[in-house]
Amino acid sequence: MSPRVAVLGTGSWGTAFSTVLADAGCTVTMWGRRTEVTDEIRERHTNAQYLPGLPLSAAISATSDVAEAVAGVEAVVLAVPSQSLRANLAGWAGTLPREATYVSLMKGIERGTGRRMTEVISEVGAIDPARVAVVTGPNLAKEIVRHDPAASVVASASRETAERVAHLCATPYFRPYTETDVVGCELGGATKNVVALAVGMAEGLGLGDNSKASIITRGLAETTRLGVRLGADPLTFSGLAGVGDLIATCMSPLSRNHSFGVKLGQGLSVDEIVAETRQVAEGVESAESILALARSVAVDMPIVEQVAAVVHDGREPQEVVTALMSRARKSERR
């Protein structure tokens, strides 16, 4: 019998990952808040708002009733915005199956607590961390649904859980590697969104590839610095969850964070861009939470700090360039 999986969240990545699971042989029930979206997925097998033109597999159904979505599943995949996860889980209290495996697809750090998404799942859902995994890496939804080959990482404190989740989502075009460094994988995924905002700003300001490569590389340095302080393995940041996702997100016009940054660099305000795009650019919220987390452990993250100043305090992107270039010179490795 094919494994049954619930995917909670009907946005771009929740829908794209559902197609990966279906192609890997799973029967998928998606949950979404809006009945017009779940009705469309169930009855017409499309999700026109998030992935226009994509026919969805008959193995994917959808409901706006979470109890119906999770009934009898072996895995629950979470693909809601990072900042709403806690409230969503609290609303589902008593409904989520205790014995299932939980998979986070989210790339953000919670505002106010500095928690990673797997921590929020374990804490609010009262789920044993050994049953929780994160899937992360260079996985732009629109390329995954074209079946462009891509690799990913499934990280869990439990090797067995990581293997099981990798088995559930492995297809000829989606190649999951397993990992036990959950901290490093989640920090890599969340922080690259902030770095992509900075790279996008540089592009919007008309700067070239030297500038963008410098931001990506120094962004990786500060991500690694924070990760190591929080117990991550530095080598994780050279992998798919680090360099891999940084390259994809910082260089691709398909990235919402990158595009958001370009518009900031071109002079639009955060409110104007949010009104225009209506999709999650996780780095906007996470800039502040990652900065607070870094400050709490006395780690210097100048790029994240400057991005937070633009998106939360209204600093001009051009001032960011000056601020970063006029910092006291230092050794590259410290």
Ligand SMILES: NC(=O)C1=CN([C@@H]2O[C@H](COP(=O)(O)OP(=O)(O)OC[C@H]3O[C@@H](n4cnc5c(N)ncnc54)[C@H](O)[C@@H]3O)[C@@H](O)[C@H]2O)C=CC1
């Ligand atoms: N789109 C992509 O290519 C990838 C996205 N991700 C991550 O996946 C996570 C989800 O992103 P996407 O699906 O792309 O976002 P999206 O913006 O495409 O969709 C977000 C979904 O969440 C729903 N939503 C909004 N507010 C909500 C709330 N308060 N409660 C419940 N649902 C709510 C929306 O209606 C929508 O269905 C993010 O953390 C993102 O960083 C990770 C890898 C790839």
Ligand SMILES: O=C(CO)COP(=O)(O)O
């Ligand atoms: O995480 C992603 C690719 O790996 C998607 O990035 P965006 O959220 O910026 O579109």
